[in-house]
Amino acid sequence: MITALDHIAIAVPDLDEAIKRFLEDFGLTYKGQEYVESQKTATAFFPLPETQIELVASPDGEGPIAKYIEKKGGGIHHLCFRTDDIHADVAMLKEKGYQFLSDAPGPGAHGCQVIFIHPKSCGGVLIELSQPGDDHH
């Protein structure tokens, strides 16, 4: 079951500059950075009541964010729904015809298991499903 809008991700060419903007200009609370090797993506999270803004960058110029930045320069990249049973939701959505970008969920930020639906099968929006790990608070 989908339980929350977990985050909205913005692809940024310069992570430190974008962190400064949300921290200093907008005064948001900064939760910290994490590099997710499996996605070749650096993340920075800013929790807001009920959801978070996730900055995603490509420090090595590799992975999906590098291609997105190259083409678009940056922008709103994906929406992420939190789920309490990712395997059941993937099966349910596959049954309805949604095309997933991998066969099974893999590691995301904060020890979550994540999987993506292709934007072509979802009205042009990249959707991530994320199930928190056991150590999530």
Ligand SMILES: CC[C@@H](C(=O)O)C(=O)SCCNC(=O)CCNC(=O)[C@H](O)C(C)(C)COP(=O)(O)OP(=O)(O)OC[C@H]1O[C@@H](n2cnc3c(N)ncnc32)[C@H](O)[C@@H]1OP(=O)(O)O
């Ligand atoms: C850090 C962990 C995790 C977390 O815990 O939160 C993350 O958030 S990881 C974030 C980075 N990881 C991903 O995005 C993984 C899933 N994405 C992909 O596999 C690819 O980016 C993609 C969606 C399959 C696109 O890759 P590719 O096909 O190689 O790129 P193209 O540029 O050729 O795009 C094809 C087509 O899709 C459109 N597109 C691409 N990105 C997006 C997007 N973010 N939102 C909407 N649409 C997108 C693109 O415009 C192309 O369309 P056409 O031009 O009409 O063909």
Ligand SMILES: [Co+2]
């Ligand atoms: Co994400």
